[in-house]
Amino acid sequence: MGKVKIAPTAGFCFGVERAVKLATSALEDSHGLVYTLGPIIHNPQEVERLESRGLMMANTMEDIESGTVIIRSHGAPKGILEEAQARGLEVVDATCPFVNRLKERVVSLASEGYQVIIVGQADHPEVKALLSFVPENSLVTMSIKDLKKRGDLKTRVGIVAQTTHSLENLQRVASYCVGVCREVKVYSTTCQATNERRRDARAMAKEVDVMIVVGGRNSANTTRLSEAARQEGAVTHHIENASEIAELGISPDSIVGITAGAASTPAWVIDEVIEALESILS
């Protein structure tokens, strides 16, 4: 008989839950227009739900003439908060406290004269915002191979990781730098919420026939959860919502594990996926 298992850590992390709550309160309390600077979370269904309640998305500050601007959990580049206040906008800062702590770390490393190395994705909004606070010689890297190729490593480096990046990769890059630099300072800035979800996905992938990872396709976090499950050898599907379950061809006697992205998947989307799966499994 088939069965659904749900990872204990599936779904929203503290930082994203907080951002969605702050956005919901702003929509209830504000008398003017309410914007987010970029999508508030990487999940089209949740963004649509909030948009149906009046939330609007702006790509730049120039797109906002009046009302309230919500800074999402990834934070914002240097000067954005001040610019919003100077333009008379109401600011709701939903930057995750862990992202703020990471920002403090990179600023302190730069002020101590270290070349800042951020292990993460250069095009991720959190990393783009961080780069606006550090000198130009700072680096963003995903791998040792990339660092070797670039050849612009200084002798004193300060290393951090994007909050949703893997701890293992931070360790690999730090260990490489210890071998080739004179002085290395490392802050372990990967978020526990992400590490726990990845650990649970790996453990669950070993116990089930099929893994379903629920979350936005534009969510790096969810994509990495799928990779973690796949690395354990599980047949893994990354889906956004329950409407995709039918076409996966899951056999009724399968043991199916479900997990979901920390920053992209609300509980109601997970519940709909569970319901759709339970109707297939006998």
Ligand code: SF4
């Ligand atoms: S994944 Fe971690 S750092 Fe990112 S928003 Fe969630 S709690 Fe904050």
